[in-house]
Amino acid sequence: xxxxxxxxxxxxxxxxxxxxxxxxxxxxxxxxxxxxxxxxxxxxxxxxxxxxxxxxxxxxxxxxxxxxxxxxxxxxxxxxxxxxxxxxxxxxxxxxxxxxxxxxxxxxxxxxxxxxxxxxxxxxxxxxxxxxxxxxxxxxxxxxxxxxxxxxxxxxxxxxxxxxxxxxxxxxxxxxxxxxxxxxxxxxxxxxxxxxxxxxxxxxxxxxxxxxxxxxxxxxxxxxxxxxxxxxxxxxxxxxxxxxxxxxxxxxxxxxxxxxxxxxxxxxxxxxxxxxxxxxxxxxxxxxxxxxxxxxxxxxxxxxxxxxxxxxxxxxxxxxxxxxxxxxxxxxxxxxxxxxxxxxxxxxxxxxxxxxxxxxxxxxxxxxxxxxxxxxxxxxxxxxxxxxxxxxxxxxxxxxxxxxxxxxxxxxxxxxxxxxxxxxxxxxxxxxxxxxxxxxxxxxxxxxxxxxxx
Numbered sequence: 001x002x003x004x005x006x007x008x009x010x011x012x013x014x015x016x017x018x019x020x021x022x023x024x025x026x027x028x029x030x031x032x033x034x035x036x037x038x039x040x041x042x043x044x045x046x047x048x049x050x051x052x053x054x055x056x057x058x059x060x061x062x063x064x065x066x067x068x069x070x071x072x073x074x075x076x077x078x079x080x081x082x083x084x085x086x087x088x089x090x091x092x093x094x095x096x097x098x099x100x101x102x103x104x105x106x107x108x109x110x111x112x113x114x115x116x117x118x119x120x121x122x123x124x125x126x127x128x129x130x131x132x133x134x135x136x137x138x139x140x141x142x143x144x145x146x147x148x149x150x151x152x153x154x155x156x157x158x159x160x161x162x163x164x165x166x167x168x169x170x171x172x173x174x175x176x177x178x179x180x181x182x183x184x185x186x187x188x189x190x191x192x193x194x195x196x197x198x199x200x201x202x203x204x205x206x207x208x209x210x211x212x213x214x215x216x217x218x219x220x221x222x223x224x225x226x227x228x229x230x231x232x233x234x235x236x237x238x239x240x241x242x243x244x245x246x247x248x249x250x251x252x253x254x255x256x257x258x259x260x261x262x263x264x265x266x267x268x269x270x271x272x273x274x275x276x277x278x279x280x281x282x283x284x285x286x287x288x289x290x291x292x293x294x295x296x297x298x299x300x301x302x303x304x305x306x307x308x309x310x311x312x313x314x315x316x317x318x319x320x321x322x323x324x325x326x327x328x329x330x331x332x333x334x335x336x337x338x339x340x341x342x343x344x345x346x347x348x349x350x351x352x353x354x355x356x357x358x359x360x361x362x363x364x365x366x367x368x369x370x371x372x373x374x375x376x377x378x379x380x381x382x383x384x385x386x387x388x389x390x391x392x393x394x395x396x397x398x399x400x401x402x403x404x405x406x407x408x409x410x411x412x413x414x415x416x417x418x419x420x421x422x423x424x425x426x427x428x429x430x431x432x433x434x435x436x437x438x439x440x441x442x443x444x445x446x447x448x449x450x451x452x453x454x
Contacts, residue, residue, distance in 0.1 A: 030209050030245055031109075031288045034252070035267045037209075041202035042193035043253040046246060052206040053242035058402035059370045061392045062377035068388040069380070075373065076309045082376035085315070089437040090430070091372050092310045096303055097429060098365035100336060102211070103299030104343030105362070106292045107131050113289040116269075117282075124344050130293060131340045138300045139328055145301060152294035159287035160244045163268060167251030170275055193258070204363040204413050209245065211366035304332035315440070364426040367410040374403040 037045050066078050073081070075095075080088035111126035118126065137148060169175035192199060252267050261267045266288055272280040308329040311320035320331045377392070377399055392398060414423045 030248070031266050031268060031291055034205075034209070034249065035261050037202040037205040038249070038253065038258050038261050038267065040194065040205070041199045042258045043191045044199040045202055045253065045258075046249050048199050048202045048206050049209075049242070049245045049249055052203060052210050053246070055370070055402050055405060056210050056242070058392070058398050059373050059406075062399055062402075063373055064390055065388050065392055066373075066377055066380060068390055069384045069386070074309060075369070076306065076313065078376050078380070079372055080313060082379040083372075085441050086434075086437045087372070088313070089310075089315045089440060090433045091369060092306065092315055093433050093436075094365050094430065095369050096306050096310075098211070098362045098369070099299050099302045099306070100339045101365075102362050103296050103303065103336065104340055104346075106296035106299060107134070107340060108343060109292045110289055110296065113266075113285055113292065116285045128344050130296070131337075131344065134293060134296050134300055135333065135337055135340075137297060138304070138333060139324070142327060145297075149294060149297055149301075152290060152297065156287060156291035156294060157240075157244065159284070159291070160248060163271075163284070164247045164251060166275065167248070167255060167271065171251060171254050175275070200409075200412070201416070203409050207363045207366050207370075207409070210241070211362060300333070300336055303336045304329040307332035307335065361425055364410065364413065364423070367406050368430075371403050371406045371410070374399050374406070378403070 034045075037048065041048050063075070063078075067073060070078065070081065076088060076092050079091050107127045107130050108123065110130040111123045114126040114130075115121065115123065138145060140148075166175065194201075248268070252261070252271055256271060261270065266285070268288065269281050269284050272284050307316055307320045308323075310316035311318055317331075320329065320335075322331055323329050378396055381395065414427070416423070
C-alpha cells in the first residue's frame, strides 16, 4: 500500500517570487563573472548586457502569456504540453543539471569571498560550511524560505543601489577621488578593444548571469494568485535586473581601465578599494557573500522543486515526490546535497580552475531552456482555449527573432575554441539525455503483459 505524502504548499507571495527571481539572477554572474566579461568585451560589455536584456524580456513575456493561458502550469508543464514526453524529459533534466551547477558555483564563490578574510583557509572547507547553512535553510516550510530569500535578495539589491550612487558620484566628480571619471577604458582600445566579436563573445557569461529569471515559471505552482499578479511580477523583475546589471557595468568601466580589472577579486570590491572609502571593501565583500549565498539558496529551491514536478509527470522516480510534513521535497534535497558534495571535492582537487570551468556550462543550458520556452509559445498560441489578458507584442515575429538569436549564440559558442571543454560536456550531456529519453518513452508505451487467469 502506497504511503500518503504531503504536497507542495502554496506559501509564496508575489514579493517572494519576485525576489526569488532576482536572487537567482544577481549572484556570481555579476559580482564575480563580470570581471571575465569585461576582459572579453571591454567597455562594450554594457552593450552585451543590453542585448541579453532584450532577449530576457521577450522570453519572459512569452512565459507570462503561457502561464496565464494554462493556469497552474510551470515551465516543465508547458514544455510537456507543447512537445510531449521526450523533449520535456530532456529539458527538465538539463535544467536540473544547469541549476545544480549554478548552486555549486555560487557556493564555491561564497567560499572565495570568505577567502578575502581567511586567506589561509582552503576553498573546499569554506564552501562546505556555506553549503551546510543553505541546505539547513531549505528544510524550513516554503513560506519561511520565501521570507528569508526576500530579505537576502533585498539586501543585495540595496547594496547595488548604494554602489550605483557612490560610483555615479565619483563619475560626476561629486565624491572626491583620484579618478577623473572620464571613461578611462575608452582610451585602451576604444569601446570595442576586441572588436564586435569580443562583445558577442561575452554573451555566454551574460546569459549565465541572466539565467534565473525563468525561476518565476518554476515557482508559479507555489505562488498565491499567480494568474492575476504574474505579468506584473515578470515585468518589474525584468526592468530591475537589467538596470542592476547595466548601470554597475557602466560605472565600473567608467571609473577604472577595463584592462586593470582583476579576474581574482570582484570588480565591485576593486572599485570601492580604488575610491578609498575606509572599510568599504570589507562591507562590500560581506554583501557579495550574502548575494551568492542568496543565489545558492534559490538554486537549492529550484532543483528540488523541479525534481518534484518531473516525478509528478512520470519523468523521474516517484520517490522524488515524497516531502516532509512541511512540504519540502526530501529526496530532491538529498540529490542536490550529493551534487554539492561533488563540487566541494572538485574545489579540493582544482581550487584555482573549478569556478571558471563550471560557469561556462550553465550558459549553454540556459540558452537551450530559453529557446524551448519561446518555441513552446509558438506551438501553443494557436491552441489557447481562452485569449490571455496579457499577450506578447509583435507575435510571432518577436518570439521567432528571440529564438533565432538564442540559437545563433548557442551555435557560435559551441564552435569557439576557448569554450571547448564546456561545449564538449554540454553536447555529450544533451546526447546522453536524448538517448535516455528514448528509452524512457519506450518503457512508458510498452504494453503490459496481461495477467493469466486459471
